[in-house]
Amino acid sequence: MLTKADTRVVEGPPKRVALLLAEYDTAAEVMHAAERVRDAGYSKWDTHTPFPIHGMDRAMGLADSRLGWIVLCGALTGLTAAFTMMYWMNGVDYRIVIGGKPPDTIPSMVPVLFELTILFSAFAAVFGMFYMNKLPRHNHPVFESDRFAKATDDKFFLSIESDDPRFDLKATRKLLVASHATQVEVVEEEEE
Amino acid sequence: MAYYEPIRELDEAPLIEPGSRLHDITEDISRVSETKAPPGWWIAFSLALCGVGLFVASVGYLFWRGIGVWGNSAPVYWAWDITNFVWWVGIGHAGTLISAVLFLFRQKWRTAINRFAEAMTIFAVICALIFPGIHVGRPWLLFYVFPIPNQMSIWPNFKSPLLWDVFAVSTYFTVSLMFWFVGLIPDIATLRDRSAGKIRRTVYGVLALGWRGSNRHWQNYERAYMILAAISTPLVLSVHSVVSFDFATSVIPGWHTTIFPPYFVAGAIFSGFAMVMTVLLIARTVFKLHRVVLMRHLELMCKVILTTGMLVGYAYGMEFFVAWYSGNEYERYVFVNRAFGPYAWAYWTMVGCNVLTPQVFWFKSMRQSIPVMFVVSILVNIGMWFERFVIIVTSLHRDFLPSSWGMFSPTVIDLTTYIGTIGVFFTLFLLFMRWLPMVAMAEVKGTMAQADPHYHEPSEHGHHAHEVHKAHGDASAPSKGLAPEGA
Numbered sequence: 101m102l103t104k105a106d107t108r109v110v111e112g113p114p115k116r117v118a119l120l121l122a123e124y125d126t127a128a129e130v131m132h133a134a135e136r137v138r139d140a141g142y143s144k145w146d147t148h149t150p151f152p153i154h155g156m157d158r159a160m161g162l163a164d165s166r167l168g169w170i171v172l173c174g175a176l177t178g179l180t181a182a183f184t185m186m187y188w189m190n191g192v193d194y195r196i197v198i199g200g201k202p203p204d205t206i207p208s209m210v211p212v213l214f215e216l217t218i219l220f221s222a223f224a225a226v227f228g229m230f231y232m233n234k235l236p237r238h239n240h241p242v243f244e245s246d247r248f249a250k251a252t253d254d255k256f257f258l259s260i261e262s263d264d265p266r267f268d269l270k271a272t273r274k275l276l277v278a279s280h281a282t283q284v285e286v287v288e289e290e291e292e
Numbered sequence: 293m294a295y296y297e298p299i300r301e302l303d304e305a306p307l308i309e310p311g312s313r314l315h316d317i318t319e320d321i322s323r324v325s326e327t328k329a330p331p332g333w334w335i336a337f338s339l340a341l342c343g344v345g346l347f348v349a350s351v352g353y354l355f356w357r358g359i360g361v362w363g364n365s366a367p368v369y370w371a372w373d374i375t376n377f378v379w380w381v382g383i384g385h386a387g388t389l390i391s392a393v394l395f396l397f398r399q400k401w402r403t404a405i406n407r408f409a410e411a412m413t414i415f416a417v418i419c420a421l422i423f424p425g426i427h428v429g430r431p432w433l434l435f436y437v438f439p440i441p442n443q444m445s446i447w448p449n450f451k452s453p454l455l456w457d458v459f460a461v462s463t464y465f466t467v468s469l470m471f472w473f474v475g476l477i478p479d480i481a482t483l484r485d486r487s488a489g490k491i492r493r494t495v496y497g498v499l500a501l502g503w504r505g506s507n508r509h510w511q512n513y514e515r516a517y518m519i520l521a522a523i524s525t526p527l528v529l530s531v532h533s534v535v536s537f538d539f540a541t542s543v544i545p546g547w548h549t550t551i552f553p554p555y556f557v558a559g560a561i562f563s564g565f566a567m568v569m570t571v572l573l574i575a576r577t578v579f580k581l582h583r584v585v586l587m588r589h590l591e592l593m594c595k596v597i598l599t600t601g602m603l604v605g606y607a608y609g610m611e612f613f614v615a616w617y618s619g620n621e622y623e624r625y626v627f628v629n630r631a632f633g634p635y636a637w638a639y640w641t642m643v644g645c646n647v648l649t650p651q652v653f654w655f656k657s658m659r660q661s662i663p664v665m666f667v668v669s670i671l672v673n674i675g676m677w678f679e680r681f682v683i684i685v686t687s688l689h690r691d692f693l694p695s696s697w698g699m700f701s702p703t704v705i706d707l708t709t710y711i712g713t714i715g716v717f718f719t720l721f722l723l724f725m726r727w728l729p730m731v732a733m734a735e736v737k738g739t740m741a742q743a744d745p746h747y748h749e750p751s752e753h754g755h756h757a758h759e760v761h762k763a764h765g766d767a768s769a770p771s772k773g774l775a776p777e778g779a
Contacts, residue, residue: 131745134507150314150482151738152510155745160507165515185439189447198451211456211534215463218527222467222520226474229516233509236501243504249485251505252478254314254737 343715386564645675
């Protein structure tokens with residue numbers, strides 16, 4: 101397959117090698133492969149699995165997710181916005197005395213303070229996650245591979261992008277083959 | 293003994309039918325939306341659509357004639373509609389409990405039912421919101437409840453529990469919807485990758501947001517999921533507490549009690565689990581989900597129903613005790629009137645359905661009998677409806693002055709509106725079952741032995757616990773020999 105790709109007559113728009121895609125049968129194999137790729141010093145690479153694999157973050161050498169900080173900002177924004185809104189509306193802009201209670205009393209604000217804190221945190225968690233993952237992104241070179249559809253079913257993949265400074269078609273392929281991949285595929289994409 | 297195997301000493305059992313492969317899960321769940329719907333689905337869907345027709349007709353008539361077509365009248369101004377509102381919101385709560393609270397407690401069995409339960413939450417809250425929306429009397433002025441400038445240049449009163457309710461329920465709906473969608477993304481990607489037709493590929497493709505199972509994504513995704521679970525847990529407890537504040541902060545005997553928030557939350561979980569069970573039993577039979585939804589899952593749900601049923605039973609008893617202990621004669625009268633007054637039939641229906649029927653689940657044979665479970669789940673749904681009816685109507689119909697005593701009787705439109713919302717609920721639910729993965733595939737796979745990187749498939753090699761590199765896929769997997777050229 102590889103030799104064919106190297107010598108084939110090019111039809112249509114010019115293509116370039118986008119990434120190398122290795123396929124594995126089990127979670128253990130892809131994890132050990134990830135450890136090797138990590139130790140080889142690659143940076144622009146990823147694993148693709150049907151479900152999150154416990155321990156994969158360490159195998160890939162990833163730092164902890166920073167999403168929590170975004171959510172904390174969301175929570176504080178929600179809390180501040182809720183307090184400002186209620187205090188200004190009921191306590192400043194249009195004061196109404198209800199039940200003989202002071203218009204700007206804090207205890208009765210607690211439920212809404214709580215709910216809006218939660219609401220803003222949830223928005224921050226979901227949209228922060230999308231932002232950090234750069235989603236939605238509907239086209240990606242990995243989708244050029246026909247076998248990749250199995251990544252959401254029962255197969256495990258590891259991709260190394262050609263933009264990686266250490267990427268070398270031959271050496272990288274060798275590394276992946278040595279990592280007990282069942283398939284190693286060169287994935288091309290159209291050149292811009 | 294490895295960690296992925298159930299611990300026999302703890303009486304653990306496998307969560308998935310033993311011997312299942314990862315692909316079996318994909319196949320079982322995705323198949324539902326890829327093949328023709330079974331006749332059972334069509335029958336249920338036509339019935340549900342009749343319900344929607346009834347709903348549209350009832351509400352249309354109500355908008356034409358006015359709110360008077362309902363039976364709400366002095367002294368019972370909160371009647372069926374608020375009963376239905378509380379009932380539906382309560383049903384929703386089990387969904388969040390299963391998806392968030394059981395997640396935080398690492399109850400892995402939840403993966404078989406969480407998607408279902410979350411969908412149920414969303415549809416139940418939609419049904420719930422219909423009632424206060426109409427109950428305000430002038431639905432076109434509903435925006436007054438939101439803090440947006442209006443023609444009276446007045447702001448909402450943030451000291452009102454009814455306004456807290458607006459914030460609680462709308463936050464709950466929004467957060468549940470996002471939680472549900474986030475959970476769906478990897479599974480929609482599975483459907484996308486399996487789809488043959490252009491329409492399916494486009495629709496699922498757009499919804500999957502380009503999900504590619506990347507571990508760099510999973511990392512943030514799992515963190516987002518955990519944070520959502522962590523904030524949904526206090527949220528779900530707050531929502532029904534706030535709903536109970538609608539009653540508890542008033543000075544009506546029978547409502548003005550501090551037990552209401554926990555009592556309402558327990559009741560919500562109780563009724564929600566019953567509704568999950570009703571719907572799950574139907575879906576399991578119609579779509580043959582026996583590989584994923586095991587008897588063990590159903591049995592655990594029976595235990596939750598038994599526990600929460602006794603919690604509400606305790607609350608019923610405690611209400612009576614406190615009414616007596618308070619020494620307040622109005623409070624005492626309300627409770628005596630509940631149990632022995634004109635609405636005693638409703639009270640004892642409630643006690644019978646909610647406290648007595650779940651007691652059958654003390655017996656293992658009952659917890660494993662599908663017909664028993666189905667009947668009990670329906671009875672609990674009925675009982676919990678009556679609980680809200682009893683709380684609302686019996687507390688209102690005889691208040692402080694005997695001159696303003698009265699009786700409440702529902703009209704036909706009350707009944708048809710209520711049945712109509714059940715139709716709306718099931719229509720949405722059946723569409724969901726048909727077109728979206730109704731079991732969280734990625735999460736179920738994550739609980740299987742194959743998900744463990746230390747998993748070693750039983751093979752003829754014997755005990756090579758560390759030789760995981762060996763090719764030992766099943767027969768259909770490509771054998772190692774012919775794969776990587778240039779090795």
